Amino acid sequence: MELPRKYKAKDCEQRWLDHWKDTNIFAYDPTRGRDETFVVDTPPPTVSGSLHVGHLFSYSHQDFVVRYQRMRGKNIFFPIGWDDNGLPTERRVQNLYNVRCEPHIHYNPDLDVKRGRKGNPTPIGRLNFIELCEEVTKEDEEAFRNLWTRLGLSYDWSQEYATIDAHCRTMSQYSFLKLLEDGHIYQAERPVMWDIGFQTAIAQAEIEDKERPSAFHFLRFGVEDGDRDHIVIATTRPELLASCVAVLAHPEDERYKNLFGKRAITPLFKVPVPIMPDPLADPEKGTGIVMVCTFGDQTDVEWWREYDLPLRQTIGRNGLMMPVTFGAEGWDSLDPDAANAVYTQIAGQFVKKAQKTIIAIAEETEGLIDRPKEPLTHAVKFFEKGDLPLELIPTRQWYTRIMDKKEALTEQGRKIAWRPEFMGKRYELWVEGLNQDWCLSRQRYFGVPIPVWFRVGDDGRALYEERILPAIEDLPVDPLNDAPAGFTEEQRGQPGGFIGDPDVLDTWATSSLTPQVATKWFKDQARHDNLFPMDIRPQSHEIIRTWAFYTIVKAYLHSGEIPWRNVVISGWILDPDRKKMSKSQGNVVTPEPLLDEFGADSVRYWAARARLGVDTAYDELVFKTGKRLCTKLFNASKFVIGRFADIDPAQLGPDKIVAEPDRAIIAELRPLIERATAAFDDFDYAQALSLVEDFFWRTFCDNYIELAKGRTYKEELTEGRLSAASTLRLVHRVLVRMLAPYLPFLTEEVWHWCYTGDAGMHESVHRSPWPTLDEIAAIPAPRNALTYQASVGVIEAVRKAKAEANLSMKAPVSRVTVTAKADAIEAVQNAVDDLKEMLHIEQVEFVEGTPGPGLVAVEVRAQ
RNA sequence: AGGCGCGUAGCUCAGUUGGUUAGAGCGCAUCCCUCACACGGAUGAAGUCCGCGGUUCGAGUCCGCGCGCGCCUACCA
Numbered sequence A: 001m002e003l004p005r006k007y008k009a010k011d012c013e014q015r016w017l018d019h020w021k022d023t024n025i026f027a028y029d030p031t032r033g034r035d036e037t038f039v040v041d042t043p044p045p046t047v048s049g050s051l052h053v054g055h056l057f058s059y060s061h062q063d064f065v066v067r068y069q070r071m072r073g074k075n076i077f078f079p080i081g082w083d084d085n086g087l088p089t090e091r092r093v094q095n096l097y098n099v100r101c102e103p104h105i106h107y108n109p110d111l112d113v114k115r116g117r118k119g120n121p122t123p124i125g126r127l128n129f130i131e132l133c134e135e136v137t138k139e140d141e142e143a144f145r146n147l148w149t150r151l152g153l154s155y156d157w158s159q160e161y162a163t164i165d166a167h168c169r170t171m172s173q174y175s176f177l178k179l180l181e182d183g184h185i186y187q188a189e190r191p192v193m194w195d196i197g198f199q200t201a202i203a204q205a206e207i208e209d210k211e212r213p214s215a216f217h218f219l220r221f222g223v224e225d226g227d228r229d230h231i232v233i234a235t236t237r238p239e240l241l242a243s244c245v246a247v248l249a250h251p252e253d254e255r256y257k258n259l260f261g262k263r264a265i266t267p268l269f270k271v272p273v274p275i276m277p278d279p280l281a282d283p284e285k286g287t288g289i290v291m292v293c294t295f296g297d298q299t300d301v302e303w304w305r306e307y308d309l310p311l312r313q314t315i316g317r318n319g320l321m322m323p324v325t326f327g328a329e330g331w332d333s334l335d336p337d338a339a340n341a342v343y344t345q346i347a348g349q350f351v352k353k354a355q356k357t358i359i360a361i362a363e364e365t366e367g368l369i370d371r372p373k374e375p376l377t378h379a380v381k382f383f384e385k386g387d388l389p390l391e392l393i394p395t396r397q398w399y400t401r402i403m404d405k406k407e408a409l410t411e412q413g414r415k416i417a418w419r420p421e422f423m424g425k426r427y428e429l430w431v432e433g434l435n436q437d438w439c440l441s442r443q444r445y446f447g448v449p450i451p452v453w454f455r456v457g458d459d460g461r462a463l464y465e466e467r468i469l470p471a472i473e474d475l476p477v478d479p480l481n482d483a484p485a486g487f488t489e490e491q492r493g494q495p496g497g498f499i500g501d502p503d504v505l506d507t508w509a510t511s512s513l514t515p516q517v518a519t520k521w522f523k524d525q526a527r528h529d530n531l532f533p534m535d536i537r538p539q540s541h542e543i544i545r546t547w548a549f550y551t552i553v554k555a556y557l558h559s560g561e562i563p564w565r566n567v568v569i570s571g572w573i574l575d576p577d578r579k580k581m582s583k584s585q586g587n588v589v590t591p592e593p594l595l596d597e598f599g600a601d602s603v604r605y606w607a608a609r610a611r612l613g614v615d616t617a618y619d620e621l622v623f624k625t626g627k628r629l630c631t632k633l634f635n636a637s638k639f640v641i642g643r644f645a646d647i648d649p650a651q652l653g654p655d656k657i658v659a660e661p662d663r664a665i666i667a668e669l670r671p672l673i674e675r676a677t678a679a680f681d682d683f684d685y686a687q688a689l690s691l692v693e694d695f696f697w698r699t700f701c702d703n704y705i706e707l708a709k710g711r712t713y714k715e716e717l718t719e720g721r722l723s724a725a726s727t728l729r730l731v732h733r734v735l736v737r738m739l740a741p742y743l744p745f746l747t748e749e750v751w752h753w754c755y756t757g758d759a760g761m762h763e764s765v766h767r768s769p770w771p772t773l774d775e776i777a778a779i780p781a782p783r784n785a786l787t788y789q790a791s792v793g794v795i796e797a798v799r800k801a802k803a804e805a806n807l808s809m810k811a812p813v814s815r816v817t818v819t820a821k822a823d824a825i826e827a828v829q830n831a832v833d834d835l836k837e838m839l840h841i842e843q844v845e846f847v848e849g850t851p852g853p854g855l856v857a858v859e860v861r862a863q
Numbered sequence B: 001a002g003g004c005g006c007g008u009a010g011c012u013c014a015g016u017u018g019g020u021u022a023g024a025g026c027g028c029a030u031c032c033c034u035c036a037c038a039c040g041g042a043u044g045a046a047g048u049c050c051g052c053g054g055u056u057c058g059a060g061u062c063c064g065c066g067c068g069c070g071c072c073u074a075c076c077a
Helices: A009-023 A053-071 A087-097 A126-150 A166-181 A238-243 A298-306 A336-346 A351-364 A403-415 A423-432 A507-511 A514-519 A521-531 A541-559 A591-598 A600-608 A620-644 A660-681 A685-712 A719-739 A744-754 A787-804 A822-839
Strands: A037-039 A075-077 A099-101 A122-124 A185-195 A207-223 A230-235 A244-249 A263-265 A272-277 A289-293 A369-383 A391-400 A417-419 A453-456 A462-468 A498-500 A534-540 A564-570 A813-820 A841-848 A856-862
Touching: A009 A126, A009 A600, A009 A744, A037 A053, A037 A521, A037 A534, A053 A075, A053 A126, A053 A534, A053 A564, A053 A591, A053 A600, A053 A685, A087 A099, A087 A126, A099 A126, A122 A126, A126 A591, A166 A185, A166 A507, A166 A514, A166 A521, A166 A541, A185 A298, A185 A369, A207 A238, A207 A351, A230 A238, A230 A289, A230 A369, A238 A244, A238 A289, A238 A336, A238 A351, A244 A298, A272 A289, A289 A298, A298 A391, A336 A351, A403 A423, A403 A541, A417 A423, A423 A541, A423 A564, A507 A541, A514 A521, A514 A541, A534 A541, A541 A564, A591 A600, A591 A620, A600 A620, A600 A685, A600 A744, A620 A685, A620 A719, A620 A744, A660 A685, A660 A719, A660 A787, A660 A822, A685 A719, A685 A787, A685 A822, A719 A744, A787 A813, A787 A822, A787 A856, A813 A822, A822 A841
Parallel strands: A037 A075, A099 A122, A244 A272, A417 A564, A534 A564, A813 A841
Antiparallel strands: A185 A391, A207 A230, A207 A263, A207 A369, A244 A289, A263 A272, A453 A462, A453 A498, A813 A856
16 A cells, blocks of 8 residues: 655545545434434534634534544434524624615615625615525525534534524524413513614623723702702713602611602702602612612612602613603603703713713703712623613513523523533523523514514504414414415505514524424424433533523423533633634634644644633644644554554454563553543543543654564564554554544544454444443453553663763663562563664663662663 | 632643642753654753642642632622
């Protein structure tokens, strides 16, 4: 056999990708039982995001585990999907085509917008917008598919899905209807966390706190019938003054006790509001007395509800101050004209601008500001994808009831094995801190439509209590485009007719169903039952509160089960300064050039070196180390195979391993197999790699091959030569398999040089069995348990002597004296012929004695 | 503010359930072109295992306290 001289990753990668595809070796076999099947719930990456070196990292981690399980004989269910619905895609399309979605515009089948056009955004209809989203999504998916393929991820590509495709829409809508039917979903009109930029409601999981500079403004409020003429209230949001509906202080607060029951008069707007005691008012904060607005924060909402306060909304959905008339119903004022004169100045302004205006007006008004403002920094809630502070805006939204299930959800989390274990804590902490039901509806376009219509009353108004739901077999539906059964499109929006719910579902409403999506759930109940709950969910830690959480919620609500038995958490790739990689910081490393430069195996090696859950600084040296390992494996394999290639395989085998040094190396192999297997069973691929790599390089290449080499050069097929050849073949075949999960391309290449036809092995290394102790059970242990260790002692001593004498390693040595205890002497004697040949020693002398530190003391005399 | 994790050689990190002299890769120094590999090999220098206290015959490993870093959760008067 002619083996290539140098290893070039590129030359073999595409070849094996094609081969694996042709032979379909990664396909799931639905005929096999659950107990012999390993089921993975893969995270569908957001395809509108950029390809990131972190993708290579965490997706490799799944593949190590999966390939190991496959070699353990498991039938692998390893689907992959793409997460494409939602805001990121919408934003990308808006930027790419410079368009704006206007839902009222009709569909234009001939719409032709070009990318990169400058100027004002072109308004286009909803369906056109969705079409563009789908188009972009397709392209993005292709880029991801290419990268995932190049990395050698062993997916069953026939299970591919996209979270916006018809199947996922069906699953997601089915889930919604089921939960609605079971009473877990409800619709309500109430204050909700609202992004004024994207103009949509969002859920608690999408909120991100950011520290922002702000300031306390100390405003004087009037007091009716009081013993004083004013109270001072500290506020960071003076622009909400017009929304003030009450003033609260702690019941025990002596400063304000006597004011409870009286009314305060808001400055500028002169609105009388009640002064009430409430234990939630913190005497330490500000001046200890707080104005309640509709709505400044979550506590305002609670107070508003508890005391049944009026609603005075001033911030609109677009973040502009709404038009308001004082003196009108609900907008009482002691001086409506003055109030309106002030409000007119902020009406229509953006919140932030309105704040400045109000402050300016206040500053000009005599006796309003009590003392200079006090700068401070505080946490402000943002939508994770937005850059404007969230507002609490009363709107009609759909919710999944979860607040009443916190205990049960915590319990579910405890049934799952989190790896590393402490990651389970993050889940529990999140569940503990839940403060609102899951807001499901989004006022967006590219998403799974909420499958609900409402009847329209004779007065032309929507009757939100009179829902029309689709039949399950009609899913997926688009209520804005499809008419419900029994109606015609002409009745849309007409009195006595219907309207479609205009909203789409939170992307997590669909992403939380990836197990059900993959199993096909109610569409193929038998398949679902055979796959669910799944074995593992690999993911990274920042989506514990979203993806893991919501998936656990859905599995619990739908089937009372956990979705998977293990959650396997990958860490993050940080930049070399240990900062998070992000597009905005410009420190993102793109993956393709790395694959080009180092090859997929080397990149995977880099990923494999990181332990589960541990964030890892990006370090190119590790790629180089990976490449070195590949080169070493290539060269060693070429050599090892060359040492026995011309011997009839029938003459080689475990029964031919008779030489003591050979049996010694086999003995070393046992703990390796045991420990690496245990590590892998525990999802600790990094530990397994470290063990295998160390054995391969140090034990096998540096010592054993050198030791046994001499015998393999014998002319005759001596017992010693056959023993060495058999050992090399056996150990090498074990190591290639143990490296296969990490280096799938190179190991497959090497495998095909030699082992594809072996009994008990598979044509592909990736379907061949992971090494077990059974394979070497028949090989007796060496007579002396110290043989390997004592031999290495001699090798190291002689090498050291040669290095210190600046000699070549092949320089001859006339005599070596080994001082050791009797059993170690015997051990060395068992390998002494190999040692002499390897180290070019003429004569070895043994002296029984105490060697000092170590097993053997070695004295070397050069020639 | 609470919770979690981390702190080991110049750098990046291992360290199996507590056990001799704490390891690897990179880097550094010296040497070796040995018929698989110079993308290699040999040898070496280099660590108060963050600090203090405790448990133990024995602690990098277990416990307590402290310091530093990171993350999670909370924090909008």
